[in-house]
Amino acid sequence: MTAERAPALPPxxxxxxxxxxxxxxxxxxxxxxxxxxVHAVDGVSFAVGAGEVLAIVGESGCGKTVTALSIMGxxxxxxxxxxxxxxxxxxxxxxxxxxxxRRAIRGDRIAMIFQDPLTALNxxxxxxxxxxxxxxxxxxxxxxxxxNRAVDLLKLVGIPNAAERARNYPHHFSGGMRQRVMxxxxxxxxxxxxxxDEPTTALDVTVQAQILRxxxxxxxxxxxxxxxITHDLGVVAGVADRxxxxxxxxxxxxxDVHTLYGNPKHPYTWGLLGSTTRVDQPRLDQLAxxxxxxxxxxxxxxxxRFAPRCAWAQAICREEYPELREVAEPDHIAACHFVDLxxxxxxxxxxxxxxxxxxxx
Amino acid sequence: MSVATQREQVDPRATRELxxxxxLVKHFPITLGVVxxxxxxxVHAVDGVSFSIRKGETLGLVGESGSGKSTTARLVLRxxxxxxxxxxxxxxxxxxASGAKLRQARQEMQMIFQDPYASLDxxxxxxxxxxxxxxxxxxxxxxxxAQVAELLERVGLNPxxxxxxxxxxxxxxxxRIGIARALALRPKLIVCDEPVSAxxxxxxxxxxxxxxxxxxxxxxxxxxxSHDLSVVRQVADRVAVMYLxxxxxxxxxxELYRQPLHPYTQALVSAVPIPDPxxxxxxxxxxxxxxxxxxxxPPSGCRFRTRCFKAQQICAEQEPELADRGHGHPAAxxxxxxxxxxP
Numbered sequence: 001m002t003a004e005r006a007p008a009l010p011p012x013x014x015x016x017x018x019x020x021x022x023x024x025x026x027x028x029x030x031x032x033x034x035x036x037x038v039h040a041v042d043g044v045s046f047a048v049g050a051g052e053v054l055a056i057v058g059e060s061g062c063g064k065t066v067t068a069l070s071i072m073g074x075x076x077x078x079x080x081x082x083x084x085x086x087x088x089x090x091x092x093x094x095x096x097x098x099x100x101x102r103r104a105i106r107g108d109r110i111a112m113i114f115q116d117p118l119t120a121l122n123x124x125x126x127x128x129x130x131x132x133x134x135x136x137x138x139x140x141x142x143x144x145x146x147x148n149r150a151v152d153l154l155k156l157v158g159i160p161n162a163a164e165r166a167r168n169y170p171h172h173f174s175g176g177m178r179q180r181v182m183x184x185x186x187x188x189x190x191x192x193x194x195x196x197d198e199p200t201t202a203l204d205v206t207v208q209a210q211i212l213r214x215x216x217x218x219x220x221x222x223x224x225x226x227x228x229i230t231h232d233l234g235v236v237a238g239v240a241d242r243x244x245x246x247x248x249x250x251x252x253x254x255x256d257v258h259t260l261y262g263n264p265k266h267p268y269t270w271g272l273l274g275s276t277t278r279v280d281q282p283r284l285d286q287l288a289x290x291x292x293x294x295x296x297x298x299x300x301x302x303x304x305r306f307a308p309r310c311a312w313a314q315a316i317c318r319e320e321y322p323e324l325r326e327v328a329e330p331d332h333i334a335a336c337h338f339v340d341l342x343x344x345x346x347x348x349x350x351x352x353x354x355x356x357x358x359x360x361x
Numbered sequence: 362m363s364v365a366t367q368r369e370q371v372d373p374r375a376t377r378e379l380x381x382x383x384x385l386v387k388h389f390p391i392t393l394g395v396v397x398x399x400x401x402x403x404v405h406a407v408d409g410v411s412f413s414i415r416k417g418e419t420l421g422l423v424g425e426s427g428s429g430k431s432t433t434a435r436l437v438l439r440x441x442x443x444x445x446x447x448x449x450x451x452x453x454x455x456x457x458a459s460g461a462k463l464r465q466a467r468q469e470m471q472m473i474f475q476d477p478y479a480s481l482d483x484x485x486x487x488x489x490x491x492x493x494x495x496x497x498x499x500x501x502x503x504x505x506x507a508q509v510a511e512l513l514e515r516v517g518l519n520p521x522x523x524x525x526x527x528x529x530x531x532x533x534x535x536x537r538i539g540i541a542r543a544l545a546l547r548p549k550l551i552v553c554d555e556p557v558s559a560x561x562x563x564x565x566x567x568x569x570x571x572x573x574x575x576x577x578x579x580x581x582x583x584x585x586x587s588h589d590l591s592v593v594r595q596v597a598d599r600v601a602v603m604y605l606x607x608x609x610x611x612x613x614x615x616e617l618y619r620q621p622l623h624p625y626t627q628a629l630v631s632a633v634p635i636p637d638p639x640x641x642x643x644x645x646x647x648x649x650x651x652x653x654x655x656x657x658x659p660p661s662g663c664r665f666r667t668r669c670f671k672a673q674q675i676c677a678e679q680e681p682e683l684a685d686r687g688h689g690h691p692a693a694x695x696x697x698x699x700x701x702x703x704p
Binding site for chain 2: 059060174176177204205206208209213231232233234235237238240257258261271272274276277278279280283285286287288289290291293294
């Protein structure tokens with residue numbers, strides 16, 4: 001089926017397996033600042049299926065968190081605004097429904113976990129009460145039942161003596177335990193989609209392993225979809241089904257996790273993989289590096305946003321924006337003019353590329 | 362490649378030590394009372410740490426937050442006074458040094474900080490920041506401006522930007538400014554305290570490469586602190602693993618990653634994410650229960666025993682010494698045994 005697809009790309013390809021929970025199409029979110037308009041997310045489309053983990057990867061400022069906040073409806077007006085696109089949950093456009101209806105979905109059907117659990121929890125309320133409050137707000141249950149459910153949830157995410165600990169305040173918990181509380185709160189209403197924004201970045205590596213395990217456990221138990229936002233390609237390799245790479249507000253590549261790591265097509269993805277320190281490969285004296293820094297989103301490069309840092313950039317890269325295109329293999333898209341070229345990769349001299357480009361064009 | 366290999370081939374006894382720390386202890390008192398202050402407890406931040414760093418070498422110091430890495434570094438620099446123990450720089454005891462002797466030692470030791478935003482004064486220009494050590498040590502008059510320009514160029518910044526302010530630079534560029542400042546006095550030792558933890562992956566690689574090149578060109582010795590084992594493997598020749606104020610294991614990079622002996626090191630190595638989906642999903646993993654205990658009241662015997670999967674009665678009663686138990690490098694565990702964790 002994929003082979004016959006027309007060159008004009010269906011917005012959500014590659015499709016998630018299973019039924020689609022969330023579809024984001026051509027999302028554009030901007031922020032007005034004193035210096036001008038920041039195009040934080042600039043035309044991003046993707047879909048998430050039930051029971052899958054979609055990872056959004058990229059460096060700071062690439063728009064991954066703004067994408068998540070846009071889905072949650074947490075973009076602060078008047079500075080921030082979604083200027084176009086649609087966000088459909090089960091076919092219903094979240095940008096068009098009444099705020100009350102949206103509020104009923106947020107936290108209930110779509111929940112979110114933040115990077116820093118200490119600022120996300122209320123310091124003056126017991127953690128059990130904070131979880132129970134959310135349950136009472138969305139469900140017609142008596143307080144005692146909500147509290148019992150909160151205790152059960154704390155037990156589920158691996159907090160010892162949950163009944164007792166539910167009566168503690170956030171500052172009584174360590175970073176890892178707080179993140180467990182956040183997970184308990186997020187899954188308290190059995191959401192269909194969980195957005196986890198850098199859930200383990202602030203944690204030590206041994207605790208990170210625990211938290212990722214808890215996340216995957218609850219996912220398997222409840223079959224929810226997870227959108228995992230992270231900059232850590234190691235974490236992604238361990239938990240994601242599909243990966244979407246973002247750069248400067250744009251989506252540059254998307255594929256299933258094995259394809260993306262095994263056969264990355266966008267030079268930025270290579271660069272990220274090449275500059276990641278890893279313990280499983282022979283150590284090199286110099287890491288591959290991407291020169292420069294990500295561009296300012298006030299005035300992003302006009303055509304390919306990665307062109308100024310790309311070792312393989314040609315004239316066309318500075319003139320024409322490369323649309324997301326399907327790569328030879330199924331379920332793999334990349335936004336690069338040269339995706340169709342085979343076996344040219346990091347380390348290949350630019351002159352070689354020029355020659356190959358001439359052959360193609 | 363060649364630089365690192367040569368360095369490893371040199372007989373360790375023949376190379377000279379730059380830094381030696383012996384039995385360093387730092388307890389921070391916890392006091393109660395306003396008029397009559399009394400000490401009720403102490404945070405055992407560093408509790409008997411010994412190591413040495415040879416000239417031109419990088420010693421990596423790894424461990425979770427609260428393990429005492431940064432306190433150890435500050436003791437080495439004498440930014441903190443140790444409760445007991447000593448630090449020697451090129452054979453000279455600097456623990457008790459004061460006056461001219463201490464000032465001399467301070468010129469030889471510099472530091473690069475984690476947060477490139479907090480570690481630069483926002484109201485100073487880059488020229489003033491990088492030149493400040495020269496001014497402080499009375500070396501500015503001898504061509505300070507030219508030296509600053511050269512330093513900026515050396516760390517990959519445009520010398521023409523010397524009169525700009527830190528906010529005009531990106532995170533990676535700011536870290537370069539911090540590195541230029543640390544280099545200004547041509548120190549022998551640079552303590553790098555999580556220098557790339559706040560940086561994005563692509564910029565991180567730039568800074569790690571820069572640090573490696575500078576080490577070669579300026580014959581620098583690094584004490585490199587990080588919680589990220591994959592970063593430490595990239596930069597360090599030898600690695601010391603800390604847990605709750607103690608060194609648990611010391612070894613060369615190869616020994617520590619290929620054949621970790623201590624259960625804590627093994628857990629750390631097995632928890633480093635590997636950016637390869639197939640490997641990452643198949644590998645042997647040791648997931649530790651719980652979190653690092655409070656350093657106010659560390660566990661008896663072995664400090665790691667409360668989270669250890671090998672713990673026995675003896676671990677609670679007798680503290681294991683940091684010693685080589687016939688495996689080629691020292692580990693502080695009664696049941697030290699090599700375990701291969703990286704495929």
